[in-house]
Amino acid sequence: MSILDSFTRIRLIAGTTFLEAVRQKFFNSLLIISIALVGSSTFFQQFDFGTGELKFITDFGFGALFFFGSILSITATTQLFFYEMENRTALTMLAKPVYKLEFLAGKFLGAHLLMLSFTFVITLVLSAILYWRDTALVARLGDEVILDGPLVRYGDVFLFGFLQWMKFGILAAMTLFVASFSNTNLYTIIVSFFLLIICQLQYIARDAYSGMEAGWERFLVLGLGLIFPNFQLFNIGDQLVFDVDQALPLSTVLQLVGYGVIYTVAFLLLAQVNFRRREI
């Protein structure tokens, strides 16, 4: 069986997984709530100075993207995996000449495509609202301020969305890893949320590591810092969108993408190790 055949099967499994996902009421409800929240951000505050308002909308939008995106990434991946297990469609699929890794990769890609749709829609809505307020502010301020560039770098709003999507990919892969040895939906969701919190706060361990003397404790903290990805690395929204003078170097973006891909692949391979032994 060729590698091209493998990609075809992964694509087919990802396609049905994605279709299955977008039909779920949970996804549609969360998407509508997120759009509504991002859309209403402009009504939540009054600022006198224009860029402050834009900053608030951006933070609000990025916050909504992270919060709802994390919930969706964990719950959708869990549901899509256990849907196949509990309804035994996985049994029909794996009785075909399909490798278990192809099945897992298809499930992951389907969930990741779902997150791409979610991230794109939220980022698009956020950009539209920023543009609306940006235009209104510039018109209101008129000649009062001299602008040497745009208030918001819209391309970077999407770049931030892309980096968040990479982070959701790691989260989905970690969720699949938990699901590969878990027997229930609930256990998978709870453990995955704990992992999310650990990865969000992982920088604390790294800070502690830098202040430690050589010894087993330092080694342990270093190990933990390597096992759990540091999600704070992806939170560079302010630097991207408003730091007009100093745009984020391409090399940093590529490093972040590489970081995300390495952790995603590592967690998928770990999931495969468990899944191989799992009774279907």
Add this chain to the structure above:
Amino acid sequence: MNNPAIRIQNLTKDFSVGIRGVKLRAVDNLCLEVGDNEIFGLLGPNGSGKSTTIKIILGLLEASTGTCEIYGKPSKQVDARRSVGFLPEAPYFYRYLTGRELVRYYARICMVPRAQIGDAVDSVIELVGMTEAADRRVATYSKGMLQRIGLAQSLVHDPQLVMLDEPTAGVDPLGSAAIADIVRELKRRGKTVLLSSHLLAQIEGLCDRVAILHRGKLVREGRVADLVEEKDAESLVVEGLSAEGRAAVQAAIEAQGARLARVEKPRLSLDAYFLKEVHQRESEHAANNDSEGSN
């Protein structure tokens, strides 16, 4: 057997149960061969190890000890499953697809060449009698229709070995009879069929050979006729025999040194009676419709 479809040797499967990992033996030193172009029944009560055996054959479970081969290839190799079609017990499919889309999807998963997919899909849908309902969504299918579309997806890549796990469970007698007819047609086309069931009456007239499992062990294996026939007895079915005639026959039998063991009324099985009645009503209904149409 020279080149059996399935060869199982000393197969044992233990499951670890609970935190302490207590061993539960699901299959115990099973040895079995299924010949090519044969309908083979794997029989046994619930929990006897039928489904576990099927999953090991499909490579979905690893055996604790022993080996299992499909046409000479170790069954745990993914490549061995190219020649296998499988219908699970109570199959569940993507409900938003139509029957045709579902079969097409599995054809693509099985890497049926793109140019042949259309014909392959139409052919198996026709074989299972789902042509009229093929463009309806799977969500609207009855249990019997789900089984038949499940059979279609298992056959779409033209496998040499077809494995059916409880194919008639929960299906009415008409549906069961239709599935039995499809299985016979598969044998006629040269396929090997392994089916598991605990509904023995439905299997009896279908299988060439059966194996009976109990608590994971092979209890009996052989041709159905050899297993169930009373080897030292024969039955004569006669019509219109008077009481005197029967006495004369009995005397003649005793004169031969034999013994009339029992006299009983031949009976149809309830399944056969039900099918006969339903088919008769269906024929009458069709005839009435035809005559109304011509008037």
